[in-house]
Amino acid sequence: MAIDDDLLPWLLDSDPALRWQVERDLAGAPPAVWEPTRARVATEGFGARLLAVQDDDGRWAGGAFFPAGFDVQGPETAPGAGQPWTATTWSLVSLREWGLDPDVLAGTAERLDAVCRWEYDDLPYWGGEVDVCINAFTLENGAWLGADVSGIARWFVEHQLADGGWNCEWVDGATRSSVHSTLNAVKGLLGYEKAAVPGTPPELMASLRAVRHAGEEYLLERHLLRRLSTGEPIAPWVTRFAYPFRSFYSVLNALDHVRSASLHDAVPPDPRLAEAVEVVRAARQPDGTWTQERRHPGRVWFEVDVPAGEPSRWLTLHGIRVLDWWDAHRDG
Template sequence: MALDRALLDWLLDSDPALRWQVERDLVGAPEEVWRATRARVTTEGFGARLLALQDDDGQWAGGAYFPRGFDFEGPEAQPGAGQPWTATTWTLNALRDWGLDAAVLAGTADKLQANSRWEYNDEPYWAGEVDCCINAFTLANGAWLGADVTGLAAWFPEHRLPDGGWNCEWVEGSTRSSVHSTLNTVKGLLSYEAATGSDAVRAARHAGEEYLLERRLLRRVTDGEPLGPWVTVFCYPFRWRFSTLNALDHFRAAALHDGTAPDARLADAVETVRAARQPDGTWLQEHRLPGRAWFEVDVPPGEPSRWLTFHAARVLAWWDGEVSGTRT
């Protein structure tokens, strides 16, 4: 999907965390150009702001998944309140997604192993806990930072449910997979593969992807009804939340990693992204997950979002280029 010059200029007029990706994936800039922009994530804008907030013990906000002192009975823990996004795991997710060079965080993996414990069961940070989404984030972040997460990688095939996916509520007895949990898991497994070169979790990843593909990213297998109204509501940051755009972003990355063509079962999901494009070529921020953040990195709901426009345009460029026989 070709973007006009004005739209590209609008996307390029952004924080280095986004700009380098626009240069690489939409503009086709020379590698030395986008790599130079990517290096600025360390010293400018969103990336530099998060780095400056790291605690001396390697954590952010004093906690692994929740800030130190979080009141699990208080207002922020109530349904609909939205959890804080300031603790270590969420901050590492953002920095990794923004392309920060892991060398900038040299020593952090060891500090976290020594100082950070999971709120659920007080296990050491890189051992993970029982929640598959948390473990998937930790697997990806550990592989990125060079921590030994081979034991955590082995956890996922062992905890896949009979229907092919994962559910963070398995520990409460759930035997049916969740598209949210499964998407977060396959994203983490792919990040682990890409960072380590290991194929140990590839079969599990493919099984989880098949679970999502059987549903066309849109509908329940049992009765063909929509998975939910949230499926086509797009927001950035993606955080933990499933949407067709978030899922397609993964399937694009997975296909490029595996060297495979797009699966035809993605077609209907692709059209939900195409249909959300505004007449001016942008995509709107449609929702914002509630909860405390260090700072906002995208616009309020109802406004054109550079991040969503980038992700949607990249997905459509990949899909349209592959379907027409021209790789992008």
């Protein structure tokens, strides 16, 4: 879609973490323009601020998934309070998604291997733990930083459920997949594929691609938003958009992944996405923006998007990017 003359300058007037993506994906700028902007993530704005609070031992907030000393039974985990988003895993997710050059974090993977342990059973950091979503983030973060996360990659093959997806509650006996867990799993698997980790056996890569495609099929069967059993909407939250996405499912988050997978696999959009795409299109405001509908509660180092009720540059980037991809194939 053509971007309004007023909308593009508004999107470009943003942190380098967002601006380089607008330049590349919406403005169609060449690498000579967006690559220097992306490099600024290490020295300006959100990226520089988050790098500045990294612990000397390579962690953030002294913990793997939770800050050091966090009480999982305390008031911060009460209903509606939200978990903190300041520890190592979430900080790495942010820096990776913002486009930080992994060379800026040279040595971090090794330091984390030496000192960082999961809060669950004190397991070594790059070996992963039992939670699907945590392992998905760690798989992609590790591939990005050059850590050996092949054990986590194999874990996804071994723990895929019969219906094609995954569920973080499998350890408690769950046998039916979750859209939250499955989306995070396929995102992590795609990130690992894209990293093209040297030395990965071809048979492992083939298995990972197969389980990713099965997980994506699990979501596509549901048109990203409906229960397979009844055809009813999964829940109201699937159509509520908030950035950062964190670990939470929405049709915009899912479409952003499916777009990325489609481009990587060189296949056109699946027709079953049509309804989800129209949900995203309908959420676009008359001025061409998408509104931040909520903030996921929980402690953060700093906010990276607007409060609820205001137009979000991040959601607008993702919304336009998804619609451009869909419409280009439909119109073609």
